[in-house]
Amino acid sequence: VKNVKKKHWTLSDFDIGRPLGKGKFGNVYLAREKESKYVVALKVLFKSQILDSDIEHQVRREVEIQCRLRHPNILRMYGYFHDDKRIYFILEYAKHGALYKTLKQMGRFDEKTAAIYVRDLTRALIYCHSLKVIHRDIKPENLLIGNDWELKIADFGWSVYSPSSRRMTLCGTLDYLSPEMLEGKPHNYAVDIWSLGVFCYELLVGLPPFDAKNSQQTYKKIKYVIIKYPDYISDKAKDLMGKLLVINPEQRLPLSCVLKHPWIIENAPEGV
Numbered sequence: 001v002k003n004v005k006k007k008h009w010t011l012s013d014f015d016i017g018r019p020l021g022k023g024k025f026g027n028v029y030l031a032r033e034k035e036s037k038y039v040v041a042l043k044v045l046f047k048s049q050i051l052d053s054d055i056e057h058q059v060r061r062e063v064e065i066q067c068r069l070r071h072p073n074i075l076r077m078y079g080y081f082h083d084d085k086r087i088y089f090i091l092e093y094a095k096h097g098a099l100y101k102t103l104k105q106m107g108r109f110d111e112k113t114a115a116i117y118v119r120d121l122t123r124a125l126i127y128c129h130s131l132k133v134i135h136r137d138i139k140p141e142n143l144l145i146g147n148d149w150e151l152k153i154a155d156f157g158w159s160v161y162s163p164s165s166r167r168m169t170l171c172g173t174l175d176y177l178s179p180e181m182l183e184g185k186p187h188n189y190a191v192d193i194w195s196l197g198v199f200c201y202e203l204l205v206g207l208p209p210f211d212a213k214n215s216q217q218t219y220k221k222i223k224y225v226i227i228k229y230p231d232y233i234s235d236k237a238k239d240l241m242g243k244l245l246v247i248n249p250e251q252r253l254p255l256s257c258v259l260k261h262p263w264i265i266e267n268a269p270e271g272v
C-alpha cells in the first residue's frame with residue numbers, strides 16, 4: 001500500500017462496495033482502491049451536518065490525531081479527502097466485523113478468548129495514553145475484529161456506529177461510564193482503566209456489570225460499585241476486575257500492571 005502516501009485522493013480512485021454501517025454523521029462503505037486493489041472502508045461525512053454542528057475544528061483535530069495513531073489494535077485512518085458536499089475518511093477494513101456481534105452470537109467468551117481481547121485492548125490503551133489520547137469510547141460496539149482475529153479500537157469522534165448497535169444510543173449507554181464521569185468530574189486516563197474492567201466483565205458474562213432495568217438503577221450500581229460475579233468466573237478474573245473497577249481513579253490498577261496480572265499471563269500468554 002505504498003501509494004497510500006498519495007496526497008490527493010478523489011472518489012474516482014475507488015470502486016464503492018456494500019454499506020458497512022450507518023452513522024450519525026454519515027455512512028461507511030466497503031471500497032477498493034482501483035490501482036492497488038487494496039480494500040478499505042470509506043466513511044462519508046456530510047459537510048452540511050459537520051458545519052451545522054460547528055464541529056469542523058473537532059473533525060480537523062480528530063483527523064490529525066487519527067493519522068498519527070499507528071498500532072495493530074487501533075483501526076487505521078490511511079487518509080482523507082473531500083469534495084464540495086462531503087468529507088471522506090479512508091479507513092482500515094476489519095473483515096471480521098464488530099466484536100459485539102460475535103459476543104451476542106457466543107453469549108459470552110471463555111476466559112482464554114476474553115483474556116486475549118483484554119490484553120489487546122490494554123496494549124492499544126497503553127499506546128493511546130503514551131500519545132496523550134484518552135477516553136476512547138470503549139464498548140464492544142466500538143471494537144472491531146481484524147483480519148487475524150485481533151481486536152481493533154475503531155470508534156473515534158462521534159461516529160455513532162451502525163444502527164444495529166445493541167444499546168439505545170439515545171443518550172449513550174451509562175454502562176461504561178466511570179463514577180467520576182457520572183458525577184461530571186474531570187476525567188483522565190483512569191476512565192479507560194475503569195472501562196477496561198467493564199469490558200472484561202461483559203466479555204466473560206455477556207452483560208455489562210452494572211446492567212439494570214433503567215439508568216437510575218445503573219447509576220446507583222456504578223456509584224457504589226455494586227457487582228455480582230457469576231460463580232463460573234475464576235478467582236483470578238475476579239481479582240483483576242476488582243482492581244480495575246475501583247471508585248477512586250488513583251487506586252485503579254495501572255495498565256502496565258494489567259499485562260502482568262496472573263489472569264492475563266495464564267490465559268493470554270505472549271505471542272498468542
Ligand SMILES: COc1ccc(C(=O)Nc2ccccc2)cc1NC(=O)CCSCc1cnc2[nH]ccc2c1
Nearest residue numbers: 020025041059062075092093094097154156157158159
Ligand atoms: C479510525 O476509525 C475512525 C476514525 C474517525 C471516525 C469519525 O467518524 N470521526 C469523526 C466523525 C465526525 C466528526 C468528528 C470525527 C470514525 C472511525 N471509525 C468508525 O467510524 C467505525 C468503523 S467504520 C470502518 C469499518 C471498518 N471495518 C469494518 N468491518 C465491518 C464494519 C467495518 C467498519
